[in-house]
Structure formats: C-alpha cells, structure tokens
Amino acid sequence: MSDPSEAIVNVNGETRTLRDETTVAELLVSLGHEPESVAVAVNGDFVPRAIRGKHVLRNGDQIACFKPIVGG
Amino acid sequence: MLADVPLQSRFLLGTAGYPSPQVLRKAIEASGAQVVTLGLRRQLAGTGGDNGFIDIIKASGARLLPNTAGCRTAREAVTLAHMARELLDTHWIKLEVVGDEHTLQPDPWELTDAAARLVKEGFEVFPYCTDDLVSAQRLIDAGCRILMPWGAPIGSGQGLLNPWALRTLRARLPGITLIIDAGIGVPSHATQAMELGFDAVLLNSAVAHAADPVGMARAFRLAIEAGRLGHASGLLAAQDMAIASTPVAGRPFDL
Numbered sequence: 060m061s062d063p064s065e066a067i068v069n070v071n072g073e074t075r076t077l078r079d080e081t082t083v084a085e086l087l088v089s090l091g092h093e094p095e096s097v098a099v100a101v102n103g104d105f106v107p108r109a110i111r112g113k114h115v116l117r118n119g120d121q122i123a124c125f126k127p128i129v130g131g
Numbered sequence: 132m133l134a135d136v137p138l139q140s141r142f143l144l145g146t147a148g149y150p151s152p153q154v155l156r157k158a159i160e161a162s163g164a165q166v167v168t169l170g171l172r173r174q175l176a177g178t179g180g181d182n183g184f185i186d187i188i189k190a191s192g193a194r195l196l197p198n199t200a201g202c203r204t205a206r207e208a209v210t211l212a213h214m215a216r217e218l219l220d221t222h223w224i225k226l227e228v229v230g231d232e233h234t235l236q237p238d239p240w241e242l243t244d245a246a247a248r249l250v251k252e253g254f255e256v257f258p259y260c261t262d263d264l265v266s267a268q269r270l271i272d273a274g275c276r277i278l279m280p281w282g283a284p285i286g287s288g289q290g291l292l293n294p295w296a297l298r299t300l301r302a303r304l305p306g307i308t309l310i311i312d313a314g315i316g317v318p319s320h321a322t323q324a325m326e327l328g329f330d331a332v333l334l335n336s337a338v339a340h341a342a343d344p345v346g347m348a349r350a351f352r353l354a355i356e357a358g359r360l361g362h363a364s365g366l367l368a369a370q371d372m373a374i375a376s377t378p379v380a381g382r383p384f385d386l
Contacts, residue, residue, distance in 0.1 A: 098214030105213040123173045125214050129184045130170025130198050131145030131335035
C-alpha cells in the first residue's frame with residue numbers, strides 16, 4: 060500500500076515520490092525549471108501556466124515537461 | 132502575405148541538423164527566410180542543453196513556426212500545439228501527424244481531426260499533408276487556409292514525385308496558400324515548385340546537410356526567386372515539334 064500522504068508519479072520518465080497535494084508549479088520549482096522555460100502535460104493533457112498552481116498531482120500521474128528544440 | 136503577415140521571402144527554413152549554431156545563423160541570413168521551423172521535445176533525465184541553437188533561432192528575427200513532429204494521434208498533436216503556443220508565444224503551428232513509420236506519410240484522418248480542433252482554438256494551422264486533393268479539401272473544410280503538401284517523403288530529397296497531383300492542387304485550390312513541404316533535394320526542385328504556382332517552399336535537410344549549408348541556403352533563395360519570377364512572367368508552353376525562333380524567311384540562299 061502506498062502512503063496516503065505521498066503520491067508516486069512519473070516525471071519525464073523517472074519515478075518520483077511527492078508529498079500529497081503537490082501542485083505542478085511546486086514540482087517545477089523542485090525540478091529547478093524556470094516557470095517560463097517549459098510547457099507541461101499531465102497524463103497527456105496540457106496544463107497551462109496559469110493553472111499550474113492549482114493543478115494537484117495524484118498518485119500514478121505521468122508528467123512530461125517540454126522545451127523547444129531545432130526542427131524541420 | 133502569409134496568414135495575414137506581409138513577408139518578402141517565399142522560403143521557409145528548417146533548423147535541424149546544422150553543424151553548429153553559427154552555421155545555422157549564417158544559413159538563415161543567407162536564405163533570407165522570414166519563417167523558421169522548430170520542434171518541441173520532452174525533457175528526459177540526463178539530456179543536456181541545446182548548445183545555443185534555440186537562442187540563435189529566436190535571435191534571428193524570423194517568425195517561429197513550431198511543429199508537432201513525432202505525433203501519431205490528433206490528441207498528441209493538439210496537446211503539443213498548445214505547449215508550443217505557450218512556450219513560443221505564437222498561434223502558428225506546423226501540424227504533423229504521421230500515419231506510417233517508413234514513409235512518415237501524414238495520417239489524413241488524425242490530421243484533419245487535429246486541424247479542426249486547433250482552428251476552433253484560435254491556431255493558424257499549417258498542416259503537413261499529402262498531395263491528395265480530397266484530403267486537402269477536408270482540411271480546408273476544417274478551417275485551414277494554408278496547406279503544406281509533400282513533394283516527396285521527409286528528408287528523401289526526391290523532389291516533386293507527382294507533379295500532376297501538385298498541379299491539380301494548385302488549379303483546384305486557387306485561393307489557398309500552398310507551400311511545398313518535404314522531399315526537396317536540390318535547388319531546381321524548389322524552382323519547379325514555384326514554377327507550378329506554389330506560394331512558397333519549406334525545406335531543411337537539403338540545406339542543413341549540404342557540404343556548405345550557407346552556400347546552399349543562398350542557392351535555394353535564388354532558385355525560389357527564379358521559379359516565382361518565371362511563374363509570374365508566363366512560362367512557355369511545351370510543344371512536341373520545333374518552332375523556329377530566328378525570324379528568317381525560308382532558306383538563306385534560296386530566293
């Protein structure tokens with residue numbers, strides 16, 4: 060059984076344990092990302108910058124952070 | 132005009148595969164391109180920085196056209212488009228939804244589904260599509276006013292594999308901005324596209340992988356200008372038989 064005070068999530072391919080009620084905004088701070096340097100999706104859905112502080116991460120969530128790269 | 136933006140250049144340039152950020156900067160300058168493409172990638176642990184490529188692209192002054200490369204479904208593409216809009220502050224999106232791994236051929240159903248959603252959400256959608264006329268019409272029905280049909284599969288350098296289909300698109304869709312995207316290998320391919328009446332050309336590998344990308348960027352710039360000027364000036368119709376150009380009368384010594 061997982062600890063109810065924790066959420067086990069996948070962040071960019073790595074498993075992480077977060078304290079319960081961690082928001083997307085808090086996760087980005089802990090990852091060291093400048094807020095405007097990445098875009099975020101949770102479980103394949105875009106999470107706009109404006110609501111990152113309200114979006115609470117849940118056990119099993121898949122979080123992906125994207126940055127610009129060269130492209131054709 | 133491209134999506135209501137006045138531009139002087141009909142050359143859209145991709146930014147991948149250059150040997151260095153400095154070569155990319157010089158190639159953008161030499162190309163005269165005012166629109167450059169870029170992508171988005173998920174950040175994985177242990178991946179390093181980009182060596183300054185993105186800073187060079189942003190500093191180029193060209194408008195940014197982010198793509199949805201790698202997407203296989205409409206849902207993925209819509210999500211990535213939203214991310215690109217937030218990260219790069221543009222509502223322009225080069226919509227790529229691939230349906231086949233070997234040819235990287237666009238999936239017309241997923242592409243049209245994604246295009247319809249994104250148009251409703253305020254995006255200017257530049258769909259990378261095939262040269263199929265009816266699929267193109269469905270994209271227009273979805274709200275697209277720009278289409279980017281392939282000349283040949285991405286990176287293949289084969290040029291315009293089906294000029295008839297491309298001519299048909301141009302003839303049947305006179306009010307749509309048509310940009311040849313993908314498959315261009317050499318400058319004469321770009322000239323041919325412009326001579327067919329296409330509005331612009333988008334390419335990447337033919338410049339980035341040239342021995343001298345800066346020289347090749349300039350070559351394509353001139354080729355695109357030449358093709359456009361030729362198209363605008365009225366191309367000579369091909370004929371089966373000879374028609375003498377020098378206005379002699381009969382044979383020179385026969386009176």
